[in-house]
Amino acid sequence: MRHDVHGLDVTTGSRAALDAYDAATVGLLGWDASALDQFRAAATHDPQLAVAHAGAGVCLFLEERFDEARAAIESARTTVAGQSERERSHVEAMARLVTGRPPEAEAAMQAHLSTWPRDLLVAQRLYFLWFWQGRFREMLDMTAAIVRYSPGNSFVLGLHAFALEEMGRCDEAVRVATAALMRNSGDAWAVHALAHALYEMAGFDTGITRLPGCIHPCRHVNWFRDHLVWHLALLHYARGDYGRASTIARGAFERRPSAIAGELHDSISMLWRLMLVGRDVRTRWLPFAEIARGRLNRQGLLFHAAHLGMALAAAGDWATATRQLEMLRERAPKDKSGLLGDVAVPLIEGMQAFAGGDYRTTIARIEPLRARIVEIGGSRAQRDVFHDTLLEACFRAGDAERAERLLAERVKRRPDHYWASRQIGSTSGQVAPSS
Numbered sequence: 066m067r068h069d070v071h072g073l074d075v076t077t078g079s080r081a082a083l084d085a086y087d088a089a090t091v092g093l094l095g096w097d098a099s100a101l102d103q104f105r106a107a108a109t110h111d112p113q114l115a116v117a118h119a120g121a122g123v124c125l126f127l128e129e130r131f132d133e134a135r136a137a138i139e140s141a142r143t144t145v146a147g148q149s150e151r152e153r154s155h156v157e158a159m160a161r162l163v164t165g166r167p168p169e170a171e172a173a174m175q176a177h178l179s180t181w182p183r184d185l186l187v188a189q190r191l192y193f194l195w196f197w198q199g200r201f202r203e204m205l206d207m208t209a210a211i212v213r214y215s216p217g218n219s220f221v222l223g224l225h226a227f228a229l230e231e232m233g234r235c236d237e238a239v240r241v242a243t244a245a246l247m248r249n250s251g252d253a254w255a256v257h258a259l260a261h262a263l264y265e266m267a268g269f270d271t272g273i274t275r276l277p278g279c280i281h282p283c284r285h286v287n288w289f290r291d292h293l294v295w296h297l298a299l300l301h302y303a304r305g306d307y308g309r310a311s312t313i314a315r316g317a318f319e320r321r322p323s324a325i326a327g328e329l330h331d332s333i334s335m336l337w338r339l340m341l342v343g344r345d346v347r348t349r350w351l352p353f354a355e356i357a358r359g360r361l362n363r364q365g366l367l368f369h370a371a372h373l374g375m376a377l378a379a380a381g382d383w384a385t386a387t388r389q390l391e392m393l394r395e396r397a398p399k400d401k402s403g404l405l406g407d408v409a410v411p412l413i414e415g416m417q418a419f420a421g422g423d424y425r426t427t428i429a430r431i432e433p434l435r436a437r438i439v440e441i442g443g444s445r446a447q448r449d450v451f452h453d454t455l456l457e458a459c460f461r462a463g464d465a466e467r468a469e470r471l472l473a474e475r476v477k478r479r480p481d482h483y484w485a486s487r488q489i490g491s492t493s494g495q496v497a498p499s500s
Contacts, residue, residue, distance in 0.1 A: 066149070071183050071215070075116060076148040082110035086117050093120060094185055094220040096253045098287040100124050108140075115145035116152055119159040123190065126163045129326070129363070138163045151181050158187055165365075167194055178207070182214040185221065192224055197366060197442035201231040219245040223255030230262045231445060238262035251282040253289055260296035264446055267479050269304040276300065288325045291317045295331040299446060302338055305482025311339055311346075322352040326369050329356060330443075333372045333379075334450045340379065341457050342483050347379075354380030361389055367409040367441040371451070374413035378420035386417055408437050412451060419454050424462035431455040432467075456484070465489055 069075045070087040077083055089103030101124035107117035122137035138160045145156045154177045161170035174191040177184060188211055195203045208225035215221045222245035230238035239262045245255035256279045263272035280293045294317045302310035318332040332353055336346050357373040364370040370393060377386040390413060397406030415430030431451065438451050456475055459468035468489060475484050 071185060073181065073184055074149045074151055075114070076152060077111045077114050079111040079114075082107045082114050082117070085110060086114060086120070089117070089120055090186055093124065094189060095249075095251065096286040096289045098285060101128075113144045115141045115148055115156050118144060119156045120186065122163045123159055123186070134163050151184070154181070155184060155187060159190065162190055162194070170194065178211075182211050185211070185215065185218070189220075189224065192228075196444075197368065199439035199442055201228060204228040205232050217248060219249035219252040219255060222248070223252050223258055226255060226258035227261060227444075230258055230265060233265075235262040235266045239266075246279065250279075251285065253283045253286045253293065256280060256283060256293055257289075257296070260293065260300075261444060261446055264296065264300060264303065265479060267303075267481075269300050272300040273297065273304070288323065288328050291323075291328055292331055295335065296446075298335060302335070303479070303481040305486075307339060307342055307344055310335070311344060314339075315349075319349060319352070322356060324356045324360065326363075326366070329353065329360075329376075330369065330372050330447065333376045334447065337375055337379065337450055338453070341453060350376060350380035354382050354385075358382070358385050361385075361392060364389075364393065367404060368443045368447075370409055371413050371416065371441065375416050375420070378417035383421075390414065390417075404440055408434055408441055412438065412441070415458075416451070416454060419458055424458040425464075427458035428455065428462060428464065428467065431458075453484075460487065 067075050067077055067083050069083065070090060075083060075086065077086075085103050085107035089100050089107060091097070092100035092103055101121060104117050104120040104124060107114055108121065111117070118137050118141035122134045122141060125131075125134035125137055138156075141156045142160055145153050154173070158170060158173040158177045161173050171191065171194055174187050174194070177187050178191065181187075188207065192204055192207065195201075205225075205228035208221065208228045212221055212225050222241050226238045226242035226245060229235070229241060238258055242255045242259035242262065245252050246259070249255070256276075259279065260272060260276055263269075263275070276293070276297050280290065280297070283290050283293060294313060298310045298313035298317070301313065314332070314335040318328060318335070322332065323329065336349055336353070339346050353376040357376040360369075360373055364373065370389075374386060374389055377383075377389060390410065393405060393410050393413070397410060400406060411430045412434055415427045415434075418424070418426035418430060432455060435452065435455070438448055452475070456468065456471045459471060472484060472487060472489070
């Protein structure tokens, strides 16, 4: 029996396997692109190292290589028999995630962490299960607990900082994210938490000055580096520099349009925001609509489904947009949570109505959902695209009373340039040349 970098027991007689496994766990926590290769190297050094097979399964699952992910998890389940209780519990928790049983995975992960709170790989996966359900209170409660067991760990501090920001405690989030980056300047999630907090505090100039230097060391994180760049574009957008935001988006997302879900969300939401403020981005939608057409069989994540619908409608592919909604409506009665039929479908209907110029339908579909949009996941910054579409629809529909009420709420929360300068009585977006 040996112990990994976090002090957890690992059943292996191979020092090389343990070293590779340690590198892999640190890599997965830090969004490192090499994590999968390191888990596989660990399993090569010791084919009986079950937690290495499980780690590879998680990495493959996150890359949407689902058949390979399940094969890796089955290897983990086969090899973990007779190993420590901690390893058996770890493997089973990850297996339930990878095999598509989120409620069972959540229960297994919570039980696991009650006994092994320093198992940060399990904590990170539970954190993101909750993230995609909008359960930020649970995320914060968990990180507040595990910070005590892993003091000074930058990855834990980064997770904690983001949870603080999502719960509105932005000053604390900045302090905790900064502390994480002092320990590890390449901690991409801590950079991410800092970007969120500065944005929510309307520290646009501070963020624009500070973020590039923080992003620079994060060269090991593949697509997630582009997400950090998206945050930089978002700061320029919020400040009112739409041309600069547009240029950054082109460079990050449009030279090589990506089908990776996270990048697709960023690509689509930034173009939609530019459309909201009147930029002519019509031709820029085409590659993303093409990607969306190929992903209609991957709409399990409702946040993702919403963005696919946005791209299809904004590009004018109404036939596929209609088919997407038909697929979702057909699936809705089987959704035990009720979210698909009660939230996702009307939200997509409202977003697509906006793209088609039917602003009153946008209001009718989205306004009743305002308090529930959080349930489809995504951060406050990401969900703004839905709320801002509702607000802009009020202006374009000439609904002055509703526009005034929602505008006051929006500006009070964060005075982005567009909304701080928006005038009641104006019915169309700020028309500006394409960039």
